[in-house]
Amino acid sequence: MAARWLDEDEARLWRAYRVLSGELQRAMERQLERDAGLSGADYAVLAPLSEAEGGVLRMRELGRAVGWDRSRLSHQVRRMQNRGLVAREECAEDARGFMVRLTDSGREAVEGAAPEHVETVRRYSFDLLSDRERATLTRVFERLGARLAQDAKEHL
Amino acid sequence: MAARWLDEDEARLWRAYRVLSGELQRAMERQLERDAGLSGADYAVLAPLSEAEGGVLRMRELGRAVGWDRSRLSHQVRRMQNRGLVAREECAEDARGFMVRLTDSGREAVEGAAPEHVETVRRYSFDLLSDRERATLTRVFERLGARLAQDAKEHL
DNA sequence: CCAGCTATGTTGACATATCATCAAAGCAAG
């Protein structure tokens, strides 16, 4: 492994990225917790449910939507069920499956949280980007994401 | 709160960012674990130590370098001490403080991990970026980071 | 049909992160 080290500019970008990525995530989670009493994980689960037909998704689909493994999702949903944010029902078509349904309280929570959440996204990203920059970021993020997805597919 | 919702392009960018950010972090952690038996948190602590004068830093400085709160760092360093990656010494100038020192085994671990780590960074970022894109990303990430830092300062 | 193989989801043990609290040392104003 020839050590192609990072030059000064590269190190600066990589550092800026890591700091931004961490701080942004923390800022978003603080905002959700403060304004709606939801963790980032809660919101990640509630958002796809609120957009789904009837507020119901199968565990499998929900897992795809949030991008987690089965175990993490199972634990998270159980905790959210205990707090009354979601309910679980058996799956008609496939006896292995379980459906997750948004409760009234859960819907109230997401819908209350969403506007402030979106405002915060804007405040820390779109409000600070030109149109050109926005286009560049989209292109770059999707390109990098594609390589990660490709590697993930190959390696397992 | 007027709901300035995200339009299609904005939603696409935000989603691409979240997916990338998560996948990239997981990919980097998998690589470190596989090639060097280190977690991302381990590496985050070891890297600044390996660059510090004599491989020693005060807890406070180390905390600044990694950007964690005191509690998290304290727990992490204790675990790393148990595994022999770092050692702790009292602080001469300030009796409250503690110094964290890289052990031989710790230095071996970082230095073994670093080349593969850097290669992985390249593979998932710099190898896929043009010079123009790199410059744009640096500018944008630092601008966004600055607003986050400013808000953090005001809000506490 | 049924023998394996895959897909779905749960569980318990463990690792890690966060939160509130505590303690001790430094420091600054009087």
Place this chain on the structure above:
DNA sequence: CTTGCTTTGATGATATGTCAACATAGCTGG
């Protein structure tokens, strides 16, 4: 000097994430 505020760090309880079994249902080829 000493009283009170700040800084630094550790700790224990709790929340969350990860990992390795496990269980059950569906699917597929003989």
